[in-house]
Amino acid sequence: MTTQARRQRERAERERLIITAARELAEAEGWEAVTTRRLAEAVEYSQPVLYSHFAGKEAIMAAVAVEGFAELATDMRTARERADDPLAAVAGAYLAFAERRPALYDAMFSRSLPLPFAAPETPDALQAGFQELLHVVRPIAGGDDEGQLAELLWSALHGLATLTRGGRLPRELHEARLALLLRRLTGSPTGSPHRGRSK
Amino acid sequence: MTTQARRQRERAERERLIITAARELAEAEGWEAVTTRRLAEAVEYSQPVLYSHFAGKEAIMAAVAVEGFAELATDMRTARERADDPLAAVAGAYLAFAERRPALYDAMFSRSLPLPFAAPETPDALQAGFQELLHVVRPIAGGDDEGQLAELLWSALHGLATLTRGGRLPRELHEARLALLLRRLTGSPTGSPHRGRSK
DNA sequence: GCAGAAATCTAGCAGCGCTAGGAACAGTAC
């Protein structure tokens, strides 16, 4: 009985080990460097062991992605609770996460993984993240649907994150673009461009 | 002399043949189905011929992507010229393109290809597309920087396109989200949600 | 018609994700 419990625990630990190793390898050298052979070497087991835990490489990436969603949700939550402008804080936290953990962000969004979105079986971490967005757009929704506005904010942030990351947008104006997004989304007066300094 | 010219022409034709075959294969079965072997078979040459035209598979995808940028730019331009609400028309054209040619759109944005953006050597087709965006945001810029606003619009559209495509956003509300984006971007009164029907 | 050059193909390399089959290890019963 107890031995069975121990084994189960060890199995779970090893599973975490695999996920962590995959994540670290991806963050260090990008996802194309994450091969089953290198991953097996990193956890000091042979390749087939990976397949006793996950259906395949995609499933491993999905597991890493779920971890990422949890971390992103936490980031946004802390940002929201500590700031007096929650919308700006959450949006900033989102973009900072994408910048800080590019490989992780890739796994979550760019690699089209078979993770269920907007469905009952959607991982909690994912729903939690969306809740944060919902929360901060509520005050600015006006007559509009809050869900749609949250989706829109998400889209804009995702677009900014990926285009910046792919070198499509010059990185220098990152903050200015974010400020502009917030100004336009909230519908605040467009009087002074940037803050203070006039064009 | 003439034979040399003919050869050069034939080479150019074959290069186009390769690009077209790659694009068709990708659109029919997705990029993971585009292997150098299948591509070689499609153009009825052996694999090494591909490498006498392109540095590698990535370069072929990049060539397909450039074609895509040209097509997108044309789409947006026609939309802008024919409509009386250019902003909505261009935005709609952008999303329609992403929906109609998912594989092409992938090559252009999701696969991180080594295409220079926002640089002197950026392909013309790419700059032309951005110009269209610049053009339609001009009337709504107010005191804001037009370039930044165009980048913002682009980001939002890109986010909508990719999140929808990846199943991250339910497709049903596509149009509603677009309408909401335009309303918020332009800063028009947020009185009635959707058109007509009240919540 | 023939030498030399250019174009093209055959064959193969190293690496990929994944898996079948056997070896090595535990825990159990006597």
Add this chain to the structure above:
DNA sequence: GTACTGTTCCTAGCGCTGCTAGATTTCTGC
């Protein structure tokens, strides 16, 4: 302590990938 049983794990290998060296065919100019 020893033989048995079931699990765990590894070795070896399959079919695929992008890519390339070297032989072979085809064409050009005389």
